[in-house]
Amino acid sequence: MLEERILYEDDDSLVFNKNPGELTQGDRRGEPSLIDSLSAGKPYGFFEPVHRLDRPASGVVLFAKSKTFFTAMTGLFRARAVEKAYWAVTERAPVEAAGVLRHHLRPDRRRNVVFARPAREDGPEPNAVLSYRLLGGSDRYFFLIVSPSTGRQHQIRAQLAAAGAPIKGDVKYGARRANPDRSILLHARELSFTHPVTQLPVRFTAPPPPGVLWDLFVRAAETPDGGTRPDRTDV
Numbered sequence: 001m002l003e004e005r006i007l008y009e010d011d012d013s014l015v016f017n018k019n020p021g022e023l024t025q026g027d028r029r030g031e032p033s034l035i036d037s038l039s040a041g042k043p044y045g046f047f048e049p050v051h052r053l054d055r056p057a058s059g060v061v062l063f064a065k066s067k068t069f070f071t072a073m074t075g076l077f078r079a080r081a082v083e084k085a086y087w088a089v090t091e092r093a094p095v096e097a098a099g100v101l102r103h104h105l106r107p108d109r110r111r112n113v114v115f116a117r118p119a120r121e122d123g124p125e126p127n128a129v130l131s132y133r134l135l136g137g138s139d140r141y142f143f144l145i146v147s148p149s150t151g152r153q154h155q156i157r158a159q160l161a162a163a164g165a166p167i168k169g170d171v172k173y174g175a176r177r178a179n180p181d182r183s184i185l186l187h188a189r190e191l192s193f194t195h196p197v198t199q200l201p202v203r204f205t206a207p208p209p210p211g212v213l214w215d216l217f218v219r220a221a222e223t224p225d226g227g228t229r230p231d232r233t234d235v
Contacts, residue, residue, distance in 0.1 A: 102119040
């Protein structure tokens with residue numbers, strides 16, 4: 001049931017926990033999207049996602065139910081005043097257990113892929129920055145918490161792959177094989193910001209979809225030192 005995955009709703013917004021494979025908004029093929037299903041039969045005069053989440057990923061998506069809220073939140077995202085935390089299961093561990101990745105991203109729109117080139121200390125400012133921390137691992141897979149401070153298409157997928165840690169199932173970015181349901185193990189875990197209407201701080205947290213690996217690793221994030229976001233002091 002869609003209602004069971006609504007994390008929060010008020011007059012201006014709706015926060016939803018997206019499953020892998022769901023489209024946030026419609027594409028050129030005309031496939032059904034969350035905009036269609038969540039607004040069906042509702043008296044919304046306006047209903048648009050404030051940000052995007054890749055189709056094979058899961059997690060928190062924020063929808064605006066008014067143009068005023070949409071404009072205000074777009075400004076917060078542009079000002080980097082929205083904090084985002086993602087969980088990722090990767091096929092290899094990064095070289096360092098925690099750190100900051102800085103890259104220049106170049107999209108290839110024809111192939112719908114993004115190329116990541118490491119930024120040099122003496123070069124131009126990178127257009128993609130994220131911090132990460134390794135929370136746990138097994139013999140074959142590793143569990144990271146990731147916090148991007150910029151918002152670019154496929155940013156986390158491309159940057160982790162460039163760092164030698166492709167996300168499980170993400171064959172577009174170097175994973176060994178696809179998952180049976182074509183998902184990737186990237187989950188938008190948390191979204192926090194100051195609500196532009198109430199001016200109160202809010203934080204929305206989404207449980208990951210069912211799965212053996214998520215169940216195995218999720219306990220690592222719930223330990224006292226696991227936290228919900230990496231250290232961002234040097235971003």
